[in-house]
Amino acid sequence: MHAIEDAGSRPAPPGLRERKKRRTRDTLIRCALELFALQGYERTTVDAIAEAADVSPRTFFRYFAGKEEVAFALQDSVESSFCAALRERPAAESPLAALRGAVLTSWDSLGEEVGSVVPLELHMRTYRMIESTPALLAVHLRRLSEVEERLAHEIARREGLDLATDPRPRVLLAAFGGVMRVTGRIWGEQGGAGMTELRGIIADHLDQLGPALAENWRT
Amino acid sequence: MHAIEDAGSRPAPPGLRERKKRRTRDTLIRCALELFALQGYERTTVDAIAEAADVSPRTFFRYFAGKEEVAFALQDSVESSFCAALRERPAAESPLAALRGAVLTSWDSLGEEVGSVVPLELHMRTYRMIESTPALLAVHLRRLSEVEERLAHEIARREGLDLATDPRPRVLLAAFGGVMRVTGRIWGEQGGAGMTELRGIIADHLDQLGPALAENWRT
DNA sequence: TTGTCAATTGTCAGACGCTGCCATAATCTC
DNA sequence: GAGATTATGGCAGCGTCTGACAATTGACAA
Structure with a gap:
């Protein structure tokens, strides 16, 4: 009784069960990322994460398929926001210009969604940890190649191909994705650089795509 | 006594110990790849590989750091032959032309080196297995990014940069490596295609690099 | 309120990948 | 051949991950 008489539209009011599940999941992510940042990825056991989140180790594996997955839980938001940004680019833009615009704008809007789970500083530390941990870097590259495939479909749709x-x-996405990986790596290497620096690196490197393919570099 | 009085030059005559070690290693690779092809990567245990090669499981890990590594043992030859091919390209070629030439020629010379360990058909099956097994694909992409870095150093050296x-x-290597990954994936998807088809796919896609970056695709 | 059903969780046992340690056996050197 | 080196095997143990079963908790209706 006294239940909120909602408008009855799409986002059905999540019951207590759903809220609890989301809270457990967010807690697991936060505990995991904090432990990773504190003592490294390999030296953090699933048991330790589960204990920090006050659940059984078995429950951890009911939320994440493996220890790797929790490290990428927030990257999902970044990727989907990038895909959404591309879909909203004006149809008049050339494919490369649309990608360039999408990547530069999507970095702005993701702050809030990520920030609601963990501090942004922790998220950036996590990204650097992924870049510097071989096992995670491998998974990261595979995930990026999946994103490239999705984006290639979107470009093909835009151009009616x-x-x-x-x-x-x-081919375009292969080149574009390659540049994104290089910029991400360079950004991670220079210690505590922020979002602004990342945008600059991305823009600079994208501008070099054409010249790098030129026949003669000695200009 | 009666030992071969060798010329005393660089390739010192391998003793019995070295020959035995190499034989054990080759046997492990062959058994592993055959079992992988037969019943898949995940469903093949290290114990099964060791048993097929008639060594203890502990010995397996003295030859390979992990189960993944044995799957890439032959890819090492491919990669180093590619790097060597790039170093031998004439200095007059443009960077992209040198890469293109190196990749197309290196595919010819690797047949023998690989063939001395396992049949070539098995090697190609292994490549397709890598492409279709998520855990192996991830490692594969990380290894390729390391090769890209080495090749970028070589290009910089050629151009004096x-x-x-x-x-x-x-940036050039990012684009080039991206195209190579796309071609490898497409090649793997179309079932039993051979080396000749692969060369064609590579050449076609490299030719599309320039057009894909163009402003207007509707020509 | 109470009972029923479904979903979530904890516990347990176990497979598998991987490593450190020590004893044994094979090879190499003299 | 004796002794030093090195490869191998066996074992104990840690960490990731999964299946099965029981207990707990929230959802929903009588």
Whole structure:
């Protein structure tokens, strides 16, 4: 009784069960990332994460398929916000210009969504940890290649092309994704750089894509 | 006594110990790849590989750091032959042309080195297995990014540039490596294609790098 | 309120990957 | 051949991850 008489529209009011689940999940993510930042990824056991979050180790594996997955839980938001940003680019833009615009704007809007789970500083530390931990870097690269494939589909849709016959969307995304990985790595290497520096590195390197393919570099 | 009086030059005659070690290693690789091809990567245990090679499981880990490593043992040959091919390209070639030439020629010369350990058909099956097994694909992408870094150094050396200040070598390799990954994936998807088809796919996609970056695709 | 159903969780046992330690056996050196 | 080196095997143990079962908790209706 006295239940909130909601408007009955789509986002059905989450019951206590759903709220509890989300809280447990967020707690696990926060505890895991904090322990990772504190003592490194490999030296943090699942048992320690579960204990910090006050659940049984078995429950951890009911929320995440493995220890790796929890490290990428927040990257999901970043990637989907990037895909959404691309879909909203004006159709008049060229494919490369649309990608460039999407990546530069999506870095602004993700702060809030991530910040509601963990402090942004911790999220950036996590990214650097992924770059510097071989096992995580490998998974990260595989995930990026999946994003590239999704984006290639979106570019093909924008241009009205068939991915099976026209290799240009995938080739473009291969080049674009490659540049994004290089910039991410360079950004991670220079210690405590922030978002602003990252935008600069991205813009600089994207500008070098054309020149790098030129026949003669000695200009 | 009666030992071969060798010329005393560099390749010192391998003693019995060295020969035995190499034989054990080759046997482990062959048994592992055959079991992988037969029943998949995840469902093949290290114990099974060791038993097939007639050594103890403990010995397996003295030859390979992990189960993943044995799957990439032959890829090492491919990668180093590619790096060597790039170093031998004429200095007059443009960076992209040198990469293109190196990748197309290196695919010819590796047949023998690989074939001395396992049949070539098994090696190609292994490559497709890597592409289709998430855990192996992740490691594969990380290894490729390391190769890209080495090649970027070589390009910078050819052109007399400083990698720390000029982003073009890394950007070029990012784009080139991206195309190589796309071609490898496409090749793996179309079942039993051979080396010839792979060369064609590579050449086609490299030709699309310039057009894909163009402003207007509707030509 | 109470009872029923479904979902979440904890506990336990166990497979598998991987490592350190020590004893044994093989090879190499003299 | 004796002694030093090195490869191998066996074992105990840690950490990741999974299946099965029982207990607890929230959702929903009588």
